[in-house]
Every structure is written in structure tokens, then in C-alpha cells.
Amino acid sequence: MTKRREIVLLGSTGSVGTQTVDVVTAAPERFRVRAIAAGGRDLGLLAEQAARLRVSEIGVALESAVDELRKRVDAVWPGDVRAPVIHAGAGATAQLARLGCDTVLNAVDGSQGLRATIAALEAGAVVALANKESLIAGGPIVTRLAGPGQLVPVDSEHSALAQCLRAGASVEVARLLVTASGGPFRGRTRSELGDVTPEQALAHPTWAMGRLVTTNSATLVNKGLEIIEAHLLFDVPYERIEAVVHPQSVIHSMVEFVDGSTIAQASPPDMRLPISLALGWPDRVAGAAPCIDWTQAHSWTFEPLDDDAFPAVALAKQVGQAGGCAPAVYNAANEELVGAFHDGRIGFLQIVDTIADVVREWLSERRQQRDDTGGGSENVCTVEQVEEAENWARARARILAG
Known part of the structure; x- marks a missing residue:
């Protein structure tokens, strides 16, 4: 029992x-x-x-x-x-x-x-x-x-990856494929995103979430964060983790194996399933969420990510590879800039553009400090260093947001 x-x-x-x-x-x-x-x-x-x-x-x-x-x-x-x-x-x-x-x-x-x-x-x-x-x-x-x-x-994407990874040994994993709904602006070009409103950014087509997470889904910052998280949870190199746009949000992520097999986890978009699995792990909780209705016709589509319109994912990979407190800077700057966007102080595109500016300044300062002191690369942070980095990033983001 x-x-x-x-x-x-x-x-x-x-x-x-x-x-x-x-x-x-x-x-x-x-x-x-x-x-x-x-x-x-x-x-x-x-x-x-x-x-x-x-x-x-x-x-x-x-x-x-x-x-x-x-x-x-x-x-x-x-x-x-x-x-x-x-x-x-x-x-x-x-x-x-x-x-x-x-x-x-x-x-x-x-x-x-x-x-x-x-x-x-x-x-x-x-x-x-x-x-x-x-x-x-x-x-x-x-x-x-x-x-x-x-x-x-608990995230549906990482829960899906954890389930799919049961299908093979770690040495057999070729790639992790993290699916993204594409948010409310899927298919728009960068030039079409300049004047979108906070209300439009909060109109997610699939999930009901809070302001920060919903806005992160619109910018795809959430997908960048999820790729960093996937690397940390499953110890797969960044070059073998990709984001794939899947607007129906039924396949929550996939694992590609070295023999050409791709294992996907599919279920209707309902957070009670990954929540129950996380609480009961590794055992499932019967009846936690509804299954797919296979008596109905379904069409599932997949699209490559448009890195020009949504550069947050590529930026997150760079940040993750930099390591140390750089991901904390990326995340804290984003939280500050999402607030600035909803307050009407910056436009939608400025969220990620300004995150990139904050990250570049942070990494430049760290490189200069290491050059001046002869220190090595920044691989490990303390909690105090994380909080210091976050405070710096928030303050810098506020200044750049005007």
C-alpha cells in the first residue's frame, strides 16, 4: 500500500x-x-x-x-x-x-x-x-x-520530460524537445509586436496563469527559463535542448533518442496531472486529470521557433552557458521589466531587448573584475551573491526602463 x-x-x-x-x-x-x-x-x-x-x-x-x-x-x-x-x-x-x-x-x-x-x-x-x-x-x-x-x-514541460526519459538510459538521449504554445503572438513578426498592449499579452490561448507567467509566455522568456531548468534537472547540454512551437499544448515535451525514436507525453492541458505526479512521484495518482478523447479527431502541429521575433530563448541559452549568477540576472531583470511593461513605461519588445542589455553589462563587469583580479570563471554562487546579483539586475533594469 x-x-x-x-x-x-x-x-x-x-x-x-x-x-x-x-x-x-x-x-x-x-x-x-x-x-x-x-x-x-x-x-x-x-x-x-x-x-x-x-x-x-x-x-x-x-x-x-x-x-x-x-x-x-x-x-x-x-x-x-x-x-x-x-x-x-x-x-x-x-x-x-x-x-x-x-x-x-x-x-x-x-x-x-x-x-x-x-x-x-x-x-x-x-x-x-x-x-x-x-x-x-x-x-x-x-x-x-x-x-x-x-x-x-511540476511544470508540465519538465514533468513530460521526466516521464519520457523513463523510456531509455541517459546515454541514449539525443535531445530534449521542450514544446511551447507560442503564446498569444505566435506567427507575428518582430515588426508586428512593437505596439501590442498588456491586455493582449495576457490573453493566453491555452493556459490561465498569473500576470508574470502569462507575460513570460507571450515573450517566450518562460521557454528560456524552462530550457535552463531542463539543463539543471536532467544534466543535458544546452546544445541538445531545443524549443518547438506546438500551439495545441497537448504534447507537453518530447525526448529524442539516439536510434531515431522520439517519445512524447500527451494529455489535455490540465496542471492537475503534473501536480499529482510530482506529489506521488514516481507513482501516478489515478483519476487526477482527464485523458485525451480518442473518439474525436485531433490535429497537432509543430513549428520552428522564430528567434528574430522571440529572441528570449537564444538569450537564455547564452545566459545558462555563462553560468554562475547570470541566470539570476536574466530572471530578475525580466521580473522588473514585466512590471514596467504593465505600468506603461516600456513597450513589449523592450522587455527582452532590455534583459539582453542588462545581461551584457553584468557579464562585461564580471569579466573585467576577473581580468583585474586574475580570478577564474564564475561557476558557483552563494545565496547572498544571488540576491546581490538580483538586486543589481532589478536596479539596472529600472534605470534602463526609464
Whole structure:
């Protein structure tokens, strides 16, 4: 009989978090959520989730929200169950990650999830990673800490790759093929992207996601981040990882083997499948999501990526190959510039163009410092160096955005 797993859910009120709640409540014999955490923008939902899951601990990043959260929890909490402890502040997620549960699902927004990922790994938990940015920013740190099987992907693309890789030995892998929907601007040339609006960028044809992730899908920065993540998760060189546009979003990624075989993972676009697999890994959770309806006709298409219109993927490969804190700079600059785009301070094309400028400045400064000091290449970062690099990138992006 499969052991019931104890879960800590970080980022519970976001898109992945709410679907994770659906997965665990549908399989109470498989999972129990001990603690949840969120930023604090939706205290009503956080309190409802806490009561629904009967958690023993809650984390909220916004310290000023503690009193209001306690009132909301008390209003919905069953009288026969001990009320949960509330932790508050920037360190609340990392504190819960150290509880010693079987699995920590990290769905925190942005690079702030890095310390929670590190805390969970140090506590010996399996990290179900939906917060790709913590791996992007802290790649050398995270991969150095993670033991075999301790990092399990939640992103649909990396979940698909993990499933496909079961079909052969690592020495038999020729390429990883990461599929991309193409976002709302698929097929447009660079000249046609200059005047697109934030509202248009948020009109994703397939997925319902938050502002940052949806905008990243429109620029294809998300695909660049996913290629860096695929390299770190599966130890495949960047030159053997490619992005392929697949607008139907049914095939979530593919692995090409040395004998010419390509193995693909296909399912309707529903995050409950990769979430359930990450929580239950390596075992599947029956009925987690619907299957493809094979009684209906289907047409699936694939297109090469237009690197001129969407240069974010090629830039991400360069950043990944540079290593060190360069991916953290790429990611932090993007987060800042997405905000500038939605505030109307820059145009759509300036997001990636300015990321490239920030990255070039960063790498140039690092090269100059190494030349001046006679130091070697920057291969490993500390958490403090990552945070310093991110702060530099955000500040530089703000200046360049005007």
C-alpha cells in the first residue's frame, strides 16, 4: 500500500496552489497537507484553504496581515480542531519548508522561492518544484544540495520530460524537445509586436496563469527559463535542448533518442496531472486529470521557433552557458521589466531587448573584475551573491526602463 504523504504547500493561493488543493482533497488516502503559505494578497482564500485542509500551520509573507488572517481563520475554523499556528514575514515559507514533511511543493512566485527550496532540501524533503525561478536563480546551489530523486518538476514541460526519459538510459538521449504554445503572438513578426498592449499579452490561448507567467509566455522568456531548468534537472547540454512551437499544448515535451525514436507525453492541458505526479512521484495518482478523447479527431502541429521575433530563448541559452549568477540576472531583470511593461513605461519588445542589455553589462563587469583580479570563471554562487546579483539586475533594469 502506498504510504500517505505529508505535504507543505507554498504559494497555496496561486494557480498551481489552488489546483494542488484540488488534487490532495481528491486523494485523501494519498496526501495530507500539514502547512500552507501564501504572500497575503488573498487572505480570505488562504483562510478557507486552511480550514478545508485542517492544516496545523500557516505562513503569510505580509506581516501586517497577521491580525486580519487570524480573524478570517477563526471565522471559518471548526470548533473541534485546534487552530493553526501562523508564521509571518519573509522567512515564513522557509520556516515551513523545514518542518520535516515528505514533500514541499514550492509554487511561490518569482525568485523569492529560492530560500524555501534550499530549506526543504536541507530538511531532507522531496521538493516538487513549480517555482522554476528558484532553480534558475540558485542553480549551482540547489543542484549541489539535492540528492537523487529529491527534485521533482511540476511544470508540465519538465514533468513530460521526466516521464519520457523513463523510456531509455541517459546515454541514449539525443535531445530534449521542450514544446511551447507560442503564446498569444505566435506567427507575428518582430515588426508586428512593437505596439501590442498588456491586455493582449495576457490573453493566453491555452493556459490561465498569473500576470508574470502569462507575460513570460507571450515573450517566450518562460521557454528560456524552462530550457535552463531542463539543463539543471536532467544534466543535458544546452546544445541538445531545443524549443518547438506546438500551439495545441497537448504534447507537453518530447525526448529524442539516439536510434531515431522520439517519445512524447500527451494529455489535455490540465496542471492537475503534473501536480499529482510530482506529489506521488514516481507513482501516478489515478483519476487526477482527464485523458485525451480518442473518439474525436485531433490535429497537432509543430513549428520552428522564430528567434528574430522571440529572441528570449537564444538569450537564455547564452545566459545558462555563462553560468554562475547570470541566470539570476536574466530572471530578475525580466521580473522588473514585466512590471514596467504593465505600468506603461516600456513597450513589449523592450522587455527582452532590455534583459539582453542588462545581461551584457553584468557579464562585461564580471569579466573585467576577473581580468583585474586574475580570478577564474564564475561557476558557483552563494545565496547572498544571488540576491546581490538580483538586486543589481532589478536596479539596472529600472534605470534602463526609464
